Amino acid sequence: MRKSLITSLALLALCSQVNATEVDIITNQGTIRVDLEDTAAPKTVANFLRYVDEGFYNGTIFHRVIRGFMIQGGGFTSDLERKTTHKAVAYEGDNQLANNRGTLAMARTQDPNSATSQFFINQVDNAFLNHGTRGAAGYTVFGKVISGMEIVDAISAVPTSTVGPYQDVPTSPVIIESVTRVN
Numbered sequence: 715m716r717k718s719l720i721t722s723l724a725l726l727a728l729c730s731q732v733n734a735t736e737v738d739i740i741t742n743q744g745t746i747r748v749d750l751e752d753t754a755a756p757k758t759v760a761n762f763l764r765y766v767d768e769g770f771y772n773g774t775i776f777h778r779v780i781r782g783f784m785i786q787g788g789g790f791t792s793d794l795e796r797k798t799t800h801k802a803v804a805y806e807g808d809n810q811l812a813n814n815r816g817t818l819a820m821a822r823t824q825d826p827n828s829a830t831s832q833f834f835i836n837q838v839d840n841a842f843l844n845h846g847t848r849g850a851a852g853y854t855v856f857g858k859v860i861s862g863m864e865i866v867d868a869i870s871a872v873p874t875s876t877v878g879p880y881q882d883v884p885t886s887p888v889i890i891e892s893v894t895r896v897n
Contacts, residue, residue, distance in 0.1 A: 716743040735759065736860070736896040740774070740890045742889040743869055746862035747834070747896065748818050754809040755856035758820055758829070761803040762856065765831050766893045770797065776888040778834075778895035781870045785888075786821055794877060799830035813843040816866070816877060819859035826851035830880065835859060837870045 739746040750759045765771060765788070776787035777794065790796055802819055805826035817836050820829035834853075836843075846854035848866050859866060877883045 722893075733830060734897070735763070737763075737787070737857075738896055739771075739862075739893050739894055740891045740892060741865065741869070742887075744862060744865035747860050748857040749860045750818075751809070751811060755806045756812050757803050757853055758806050758854050759798070759873040761829075762833065763794050763895070764800065766895060769808050769892070770793040771890050771893040774890045774892065776869055776884065777889065779870055779872060779874055779884050780882050782838055783805045783870075784834040784836050784838075784840065785866060785869045786832060787888075787890055789830070789832040792889060794880060794883070797831065802828045802830050805829070805843040805851060805854060806856070807852040807854040809845075809854070813853060813855055814842040815839050816859040817855045818859070819843065819853040819855045822853065829854065835866050837866055 723811055735750040735752050737748050737750065738767065739748060750762070752759050769895050772799065773791060774788055775790055775792050776785045777790045778786035808825065811817065813836050815836055815838050818833055821832035821837065822829040843853045870887060873885045874882045877887050
């Protein structure tokens with residue numbers, strides 16, 4: 715009985731690893747592989763994958779880059795034209811995941827339920843973005859970089875400037891060529 719239970723638990727652990735969703739964010743600077751948190755943020759992951767499957771992110775840019783903080787993309791073309799998005803996804807930032815180095819989180823306005831397509835990758839631990847900090851909603855973490863963090867660091871180091879109303883815009887576009895499912 716005990717041997718059967720251990721075998722079952724091992725198979726369950728293996729199956730849960732096999733069912734993890736990974737995506738490649740392919741940029742003109744290199745590829746960033748992300749493991750998505752399907753269980754902790756199911757609505758957010760489904761929302762993100764809808765955009766992935768539609769090819770929405772292809773040709774968008776990392777339009778906001780702040781060294782020692784994060785890189786943000788997924789909503790603008792290289793001409794800084796905002797792309798039309800689907801309806802916002804419900805806030806899932808209370809999922810116990812933290813905005814630590816290498817995590818992927820949803821960008822939003824002051825309304826916690828306003829996230830659509832834009833996401834950011836934390837370059838450093840950003841605890842002040844977590845749920846409940848200062849009694850406020852945080853930013854929903856829904857993935858973690860599993861390879862390519864050196865690409866995130868390189869992107870965060872590119873020169874930036876202000877372009878019209880937008881600050882921290884890379885002076886040379888950092889293009890998201892595509893985002894594709896790995897499994």
